[in-house]
Amino acid sequence: MRKMRRKGLASMAVQTAETTTNSANTVDLGPAAALSCRECGHQVPLGPVFACEECFGPLEIAYDFSAYDTEELRRRIEAGPANIWRYAPLLPVPADVADKPNINPGWTKLVKADNLARELGVTGGLYVKDDSGNPTHSFKDRVVAQAIEAARAFGFTTLSCSSTGNLAGAVGAAAARAGFRSCVFIPHDLEQGKVVMAAVYGGELVGIEGNYDDVNRFCSELIGDPAGEGWGFVNVNLRPYYAEGSKTLAYEICEQLGWRLPDQLVVPIASGSQLTKIDKGLKELIALGLVEDRPYKIFGAQAKGCSPVSTAYKAGHDVVRPQKPDTIAKSLAIGNPADGPYVLDIARRTGGAVEDVTDEQVVDAIKLLARTEGIFAETAGGVTVGVTKKLIDEGVLDPSLTTVVLNTGDGLKTLDAVAGTGLTATIRPNLDSFREAGLA
Ligand SMILES: [Zn+2]
Numbered sequence: 001m002r003k004m005r006r007k008g009l010a011s012m013a014v015q016t017a018e019t020t021t022n023s024a025n026t027v028d029l030g031p032a033a034a035l036s037c038r039e040c041g042h043q044v045p046l047g048p049v050f051a052c053e054e055c056f057g058p059l060e061i062a063y064d065f066s067a068y069d070t071e072e073l074r075r076r077i078e079a080g081p082a083n084i085w086r087y088a089p090l091l092p093v094p095a096d097v098a099d100k101p102n103i104n105p106g107w108t109k110l111v112k113a114d115n116l117a118r119e120l121g122v123t124g125g126l127y128v129k130d131d132s133g134n135p136t137h138s139f140k141d142r143v144v145a146q147a148i149e150a151a152r153a154f155g156f157t158t159l160s161c162s163s164t165g166n167l168a169g170a171v172g173a174a175a176a177r178a179g180f181r182s183c184v185f186i187p188h189d190l191e192q193g194k195v196v197m198a199a200v201y202g203g204e205l206v207g208i209e210g211n212y213d214d215v216n217r218f219c220s221e222l223i224g225d226p227a228g229e230g231w232g233f234v235n236v237n238l239r240p241y242y243a244e245g246s247k248t249l250a251y252e253i254c255e256q257l258g259w260r261l262p263d264q265l266v267v268p269i270a271s272g273s274q275l276t277k278i279d280k281g282l283k284e285l286i287a288l289g290l291v292e293d294r295p296y297k298i299f300g301a302q303a304k305g306c307s308p309v310s311t312a313y314k315a316g317h318d319v320v321r322p323q324k325p326d327t328i329a330k331s332l333a334i335g336n337p338a339d340g341p342y343v344l345d346i347a348r349r350t351g352g353a354v355e356d357v358t359d360e361q362v363v364d365a366i367k368l369l370a371r372t373e374g375i376f377a378e379t380a381g382g383v384t385v386g387v388t389k390k391l392i393d394e395g396v397l398d399p400s401l402t403t404v405v406l407n408t409g410d411g412l413k414t415l416d417a418v419a420g421t422g423l424t425a426t427i428r429p430n431l432d433s434f435r436e437a438g439l440a
Pocket residue numbers: 037038039040041042052053054055056057
């Protein structure tokens with residue numbers, strides 16, 4: 001099945017490897033053939049690099065899927081484990097990845113949300129892809145699981161990242177299970193709950209006196225210093241591998257729909273990476289013949305308090321102007337999203353859109369999803385549900401089409417957002433009091 005290094009880009013990858021001192025072409029990362037620049041197409045061998053040496057553009061994985069037979073591949077996936085490794089033939093991981101110690105995220109529920117559909121007037125089928133079911137309760141487990149396998153292949157012994165919370169927990173858990181040292185950097189004044197959720201896995205957790213930008217700047221210095229040698233930073237030098245984890249959302253949604261593309265997807269935007277990789281995953285399934293080639297639309301969702309991409313979309317711009325974030329949707333609060341321009345391209349190319357909602361609408365949407373479907377979403381999930389409602393109200397999203405909305409994390413992570421929700425009544429412990437309160 002994995003006949004590697006064949007024609008085309010694979011042979012280019014080998015040629016490039018021979019002309020550099022990098023020995024990374026010896027690593028086994030399954031169908032991954034090379035790293036390819038998204039801007040200029042320049043290719044380099046697989047290695048722990050993330051920026052193009054020609055133009056500084058972002059690198060992503062190029063694959064060689066040419067050996068695959070569609071029906072054999074479908075059977076192999078369907079016979080695979082109930083986690084992201086069922087898609088190992090389409091990911092930058094070795095074929096025996098399922099046998100390695102990994103927290104094995106994915107294969108989360110695709111919930112048919114009929115109650116929510118009735119409230120929103122959706123008649124074509126509404127689904128919530130609920131990624132709160134991952135081991136550390138957010139979609140970050142998908143991307144970190146990929147980064148761990150790349151770290152193993154490149155011989156790293158320490159796993160690291162800069163984080164504001166969710167990613168720190170995902171790295172801590174994955175490193176604990178896989179037997180890596182983890183050393184994660186966070187702003188020193190994070191909420192206690194987030195600190196505990198990252199620290200409980202036993203790795204080193206370092207508070208940096210400064211804000212998230214300061215943490216990032218420090219990590220960049222550490223990568224270039226001998227002190228950081230042997231360190232894999234999941235979202236920096238392992239970023240091309242890490243980012244591929246988001247493709248599994250697209251694979252799962254289509255397989256769970258019976259190997260069918262949804263008509264419309266609503267995806268939250270932080271850096272924009274997840275949305276671009278979902279699009280990449282859908283295109284791969286079409287190219288491999290695993291789903292019928294028909295149009296789909298991808299909609300991006302942001303909070304108004306951090307809406308650089310939706311602002312650019314509405315203004316008709318191709319560039320994204322940075323903003324200073326001010327929103328309760330902290331997991332989406334990236335004011336200068338690296339993949340913003342790619343998101344604009346995809347939204348326009350597929351006939352989708354990018355929209356934003358206020359913090360008040362985010363809270364309303366969290367409660368709407370909870371009371372209609374029994375799903376308690378974190379604020380990012382409130383953003384996607386809120387944007388879905390707004391797009392339907394505006395006549396942009398077609399309610400007669402099959403629509404999938406992403407919930408990327410558990411509401412327990414962002415309890416403060418719904419802190420005002422509480423008791424219906426307080427009564428004395430007798431029936432008279434119960435009746436007086438109008439509860440009978
Ligand atoms: Zn380039």
